[in-house]
Amino acid sequence: MNNAFEIIGGKPLKGEITPQGAxxxxxxxxxxxxxxxxxxxxxxxxxxxxxxxxxxxxxxxxxxxxxxxxxxxxxxxxxxxxxxxxxxxxxxxxxxxxxxxxxxxxxxxxxxxxxxxxxxxxxxxxxxxxxxxxxxxxxxxxxxxxxxxxxxxxxxxxxxxxxxxxxxxxxxxxxxxxxxxxxxxxxxxxxxxxxxxxxxxxxxxxxxxxxxxxxxxxxxxxxxxxxxxxxxxxxMLPDMIEIGSFIGLAAMTGSEITIKDVKYKELGMIPDVFRRLGIQLELRGDDIYIPAQEHYEIETFIDGSIMTIADAPWPGFTPDLLSIVLVVAIQAKGSVLIHQKMFESRLFFVDKLLDMGAQIILCDPHRATVIGLDHQVKLRGISMTSPDIRAGVSLLIAALSAQGKSTIYNIEQIQRGYQHIDDRLRALGADIKRI
Missing domain, CATH: 3.65.10.10 (Enolpyruvate transferase domain)
Structure with a gap:
């Protein structure tokens, strides 16, 4: 069984990607x-x-x-x-x-x-x-x-x-x-x-x-x-979790990516949450276009207090994308509090991100504060194991943005939720292979 991805990170990607069915x-x-x-x-x-x-x-x-x-x-x-x-x-x-x-x-x-x-x-x-x-x-x-x-x-x-x-x-x-x-x-x-x-x-x-x-x-x-x-x-609708993952991937790696056929009306507040992290995206027909951007700055609330992103039942923000938002915030400018209300152990993968050089304070099993590095410091590649589907892809995004080589084990977890993800990322220019 090919059970690990080897990734050489730090390269911008470019191109189009079509989300799978949900x-x-x-x-x-x-x-x-x-x-x-x-x-x-x-x-x-x-x-x-x-x-x-x-x-x-x-x-x-x-x-x-x-x-x-x-x-x-x-x-x-x-x-x-x-x-x-x-x-x-x-x-x-x-x-x-x-x-x-x-x-x-x-x-x-x-x-x-x-x-x-x-x-x-x-x-x-x-x-x-x-x-x-x-x-x-x-x-x-x-x-x-x-x-x-x-x-x-x-x-x-x-x-x-x-x-x-x-x-x-x-x-x-x-x-x-x-x-x-x-x-x-x-x-x-x-x-x-x-x-x-x-x-x-x-x-x-x-x-x-x-x-x-x-x-x-x-x-x-x-x-x-x-x-x-x-x-x-x-x-079936396209998978909104994949769409959110690709928005995050584009921002974190400084890539110009077009996500095709997203059924934008069905995405609820997902695009807006990524915009709050400072990510530019525009709707072209039913495609989302994300330009290559060197920096993205997290907004504060109107009174100047720190931005909080929390999950809630629909039409609130889906818990499946909080791991992605957490990872993308690592290279943003500014700070954000991630509050995972609906599941109790989804934030435990942050220890891997800390090993890579991220600045994250895990407050408790439900909350983590991310202090953005604003690309002043690159993450470093490490070996890690994926605990669940969504964390797996978050770690994959972190690895693609990191300097050097990362190895992610237990990728069966990722394959449970994302089809042919390595082939599709290679088509964008990612250096990823199965070992």
């Missing part, structure tokens, strides 16, 4: 094919481990999967093998793939039952699945945990619409509950629903399949249950 949208959209026996065609699917595993899992469940092009597949979930869910094969696959929780809602809705192994995944703190389970229970599902085989068995033979207030605005939780509710009897109202563009995409797709969902884009969704859903075609 990983977090893919896991929901692919699960939704289970809601109908008719054919569903999906394009702009990213070629990354988590997504490919889910496509493989769908195939093993009995879905007819056809690859129509590099990023386009059709799915027909006519004959689903119900016994597969109690097999060791499913336990092995489902347990290692966080996305597998997303098949539960559709299975409950269509077949009235499901089994799921206890889930696994990233090391970014506890990701509770309570929201999913509580939502299913409110719709009338009954859970039974079997400690002997490590499975939850769920009986949902009689789902009925209801009002619910989610305990947190979980994107995957909302998606899962929506998929269960579209075929439930009566009206379901979900308040404190997540309203991310990816979730809006799912709801629009379900409506094209015959669902009756209103309130899309708000945190109050109303779902009128229908008897059956039909096939449709769907194109």
């Amino acid at each position: 990983k977090n949208e893919a896991l929901q959209i692919l699960s939704a094919v289970l809601l109908t026996s008719e054919k569903v065609t999906i394009s702009n699917i990213p070629d990354i481990t988590d997504v490919n595993k889910l496509i493989e899992l769908l195939g093993d469940m009995g879905v007819t999967v056809e690859r129509l092009g590099p990023d386009t597949y059709s799915f027909e979930a006519k004959n689903i093998d119900q016994d597969f869910f109690l097999s060791d094969a499913f336990k092995a696959q489902g347990g290692g793939l966080r996305g597998s929780i997303m098949i539960v809602g559709p299975l409950l809705a269509r077949f009235g039952k499901a089994s799921i192994p206890k889930p696994g995944g990233d090391k970014i703190g506890r990701r509770r699945l309570d929201t999913h389970f509580l939502g299913f229970e409110k719709l009338g599902a009954r859970f039974d945990y079997n400690p002997e085989n490590g499975f939850f068995n769920v009986d949902a033979s009689n789902l009925k619409g209801t009002y619910m207030l989610l305990d947190e605005a979980s994107v995957t939780g909302t998606a899962n509950i929506v998929m269960a509710a579209v075929l439930a009897e009566g009206i379901t109202t979900i308040y404190n629903a997540a309203c991310e563009p990816y979730l809006q995409q799912l709801c629009k797709m379900l409506n094209r399949m015959g669902a009756k969902i209103s309130g899309i884009g708000s945190n109050l969704l109303t779902i009128e249950g229908v008897k059956v859903l039909g096939g449709t075609e769907h194109r």
